Amino acid sequence: MERVDKSPDRYKKSASSGLQSLKGVGPKRAMLLSRLGIHTIEDLLYHFPRKYEDRSLVKKISQLQDGETATLFGIVTGVRDIRPGRGMTITKAALFDGAATACAVWFNQPYIKRKVHKGTKIIVTGKAERKYGDLQLSVSDYEVIENEEPVNSAGIVPVYPATEGLPPRTLRLIIKDALEQRLDSIKEFLPSDVLEKYNLMPIDRAISSIHFPGDLDDAQKARRRLVFEELLVLQTGICMLRGTVSRTVGICHKKDGPLTAGFLGRLPYKMTGAQKRVLNEISRDMESKKPMNRLIQGDVGSGKTVVAAAALVKTVESGYQGVMMAPTEILATQHAEGLMEVLGPLGVQVALLTGSLGKKEKEAIIQDIRDGRTDIVVGTHALIQDGVAFQKLGLAVTDEQHRFGVKQRAKLNDKGQRPDVLVMTATPIPRTLALTVYGDLDISVIDELPPGRREIKTYWIADTEKQRIYKFIREQVNQGRQVYYVCPLVEESEKMDISAALELAALLQSDIFPDLQVGLMHGRMKQDAKDMVMKAFQNGSINILTATTVIEVGINVPNATVMVIENADRFGLAQLHQLRGRVGRGAHQSYCILIANPATAEGKARMDIMTRTNDGFLIADEDLKLRGPGEFFGTRQSGLPDLKIADIIRDYKALSAAREEAMALLRRDPCLKLPENVKLREKLMARFRDTDNYFSTS
Known part of the structure; x- marks a missing residue:
């Protein structure tokens, strides 16, 4: 086995100096480019336009x-x-x-x-x-x-993902200079028979045309080539990873005993059939010699956390420790308190480790983990700091897995000797699509909600009817309830979205609800500031929380019963469904109000789907049919390279073809060592450079 060569420091040092060979790029602009993930001239050439504007x-x-x-x-x-x-x-x-x-x-x-x-x-x-x-x-x-x-x-002008301080025109000129200097150095790596079979552009022409096409048809052909190459590299890597994992020996956990039975017996409700099925799948994995590498996919409120808790209890019963990492302190605290309440009476020691703990308290918890006195630890990024060591780690659980970077998850898994791995996501993805994308993971789906859970009533209202919405909000607040108010998406610019949030929060506070407490949360706030706002909302001191789409996933505020989303037609279905899932968590009837004046048939179809169903999997399928923008893979698979141009939803057919081609390629040449595949193998290693994965090369 050969580990992918990383050496990021050496890579970035040589890279930035390469960028500074371009016209107009000095140290300051090199730093601005690095914010976009651009460290080399090749990175720059693969920084693709997000759209084109015909300014002719x-x-x-x-x-x-x-x-x-x-x-x-x-x-x-x-x-x-x-x-x-x-x-x-x-x-x-x-x-x-x-x-x-x-x-x-x-x-x-x-x-x-x-x-x-x-x-x-x-x-x-x-x-x-x-x-x-x-x-x-x-x-x-x-x-x-x-x-x-x-x-x-x-003419046809490329519009790029940009950053503050780097105007669009400047970025275009830098890319144009990079093309003139380095296009010849980009060598073809796809096998000639693949190029011919799929009628794909050669790499140099595709790179040139994607940036400065002669017309939109030229740009589309370039995109088709680059999408296929990206997906072929991704799928080849996934197939190789899965082959490597299947040959690895891991922990063999015991069969369920009295501790697991005691935990399940203390639950205040019966597990659904879907939860039982998924727990059985996890148990089989944990009892086998092969390391578990499983994704639990379940809609909001389906009970993923309880299933993960049962898996943690199983690892403790087998003589190992368990860990659960959550993206925010509020969510980690929520998980820890739930586990302590149920497992404390059974003698299971649960600890919470977060960055806000005092030095002495943190050191004491870390020592207990190291000495094995703590059975299960729940925490945030504080779990992956160098000083945290486990005596015998058996299971690593990551909640809301898409919120963590590759290296963060890898660091958590490295705290043990090949521990079983369980990741969870609340984004429903069509199963056939998930199997293709998460090819290196086994997938469990919880597709059943607990009985008695109230359906969230969803309404689509025109922008002209806001006074009705304001009246309804006041009625809910007068009944003691709370409200989320999500700002409209303005442009593909976080700064402009924040400006809109500031404007909306000020309007609601000063003109509409001067007697109520209106809070604000957006993406540029530091995590501790976000936590303070969410805590204030949780304890009821904020009546209406105005926010961009950063509303914390998984946060449980049972008293919040109304979700208002402005310009709802600008959001994808998957994201709308996630936002709706912030309410409906308590005993009171909850509501989602979509404010929209969609100009397209697709926009109207999305609003109609949201008002017809609360089923996340049905929504996911409908989004796929509508060729939606792919919010599913804002929740990309951590551990795999980011996609630069392909859209998993839009390019589903290309993804399927690339997977078939990858499997056929590896059947002929499992380690990509034949002369015609050497360049593809080099590209594969480069694309997976920043992941923490291994490939079989023998």
Whole structure:
């Protein structure tokens, strides 16, 4: 067996110096590029556009439709900054196109005022909307025109995932220079028969065309090639990993005894048939000599945690320790308290280890774990620090597995000698798709909810009916209930989403519910600040929690009965279902209100599906049929490389073909050592460089 070569420090050091050989890239821009995961010129060439904009037809202001994304050309007649709140700057430039005037708007980019001033000729692209009777364009990209023609903002223009301080035009110019310098160094690695069989572009042409296509058809052909290559590498890696794991010897746990029976007997309810089936699958794995590597997939409220707890009890009964890692301190505390309540009377020692513990308390807990006095430890990232050592780790459980990076999970598993591994996710995925994506894991599905659980009533309401929603919220709060209010997605920009959240929270607090307590949570807040807000919401001191989509997965606030989601048609079905799952956790009837004015048939279909069913697996299947955006794999499989261009949902057919091709390839050449497969093997090793996986090479 050969471990994938990592050496990240050496890799990044040589890489950044390579980036600085490009025009306009110095140490500062190299650092900005690293925020995007770009450390080498090859990383840059594989930083693909998220979409294209056809700017060949520049519109007149009079032609703009509310809600459309368009490109305008005009002369700036005035610029001003508005500061509506602390840490918030809105820059507005009046733009005259010879016949009419519109406002170009930038959020939290005060430097714009230094570049754009009265008399500047400018081409801007953004989303048009009417506010208070005026037309404005929320700018996503712009270019100051110094000559007669724009240099880089006309025709088919690639739009990249970007970061603050690196304007879109600058990123395009850097990538263009990288193509000119290094395209020749990108060598073909797909076997010639695969290229011919699937009629795929050669690699150099595909890389060039994905960035600067002649037309949209050219871009589509390039994408098809790059999607297939990425999925073939992924599937080949998964097949090799599964083969390696199946030959590894692990822990052989005992059959269930009195401790497990005592735990199951203390549960205040009977397990569902689905829970019993999954627990049997886990027990068979744990009692075998092969290390368990299993994913529990279950809808919100299906009882995954109880099944994981039973597995932890089994490892204790076999003479081993168990560990459960959760992404936040609140969720870890929730798990620990539940286990202590049920297992304490059975003599099982459960400990909670988090970063906020005092030094002495933390050291005492770590010593108990090391000496074997603690049977089960629940915690956050604090579990994977170097000082934490187990006397005899038998089972590692990761809750909400997609919230952890590859190295974090690997560090947890490395605390023992090939412990059994159990990961959990609340994102329902169609089983055939899950088997393809999670090819290196065995999959258990809990597809049954506990009896008596109330169905969440879901309503789809137009934006014009907000007063009805506000009235309903007040009625619920007057009854002692609490409310989540999720902000609209503005653009593919976290900063703009946060700006919208700040604006919405201020509106709700000052104008709509001045007598209630409105809280706010968003992605740029530090974890301890998020925890403070969630604790305040849990204890009832916040009536309405305004938030972006960072609402903590798995947090149990039984008193929260209303979930309001603005611009719901901009969210995918999987994400809407996850958000809805934040309510309906108590004895009171719960409600999900979707505010949406969908302009497309697909948007209307999504709203209709959400109001028709609470079944996450049915929703997942419908999302697949609608070729949704793939929020499922925002919950990507930790331990595997990130996908840069492929979308597991959209590219499902390509995924299936790539898996078949990978299996056929490995049947002919299990270790990829034949001359025609050497380059593919090198690519595979490079793609899995930052994972903690092993490949069989003999």
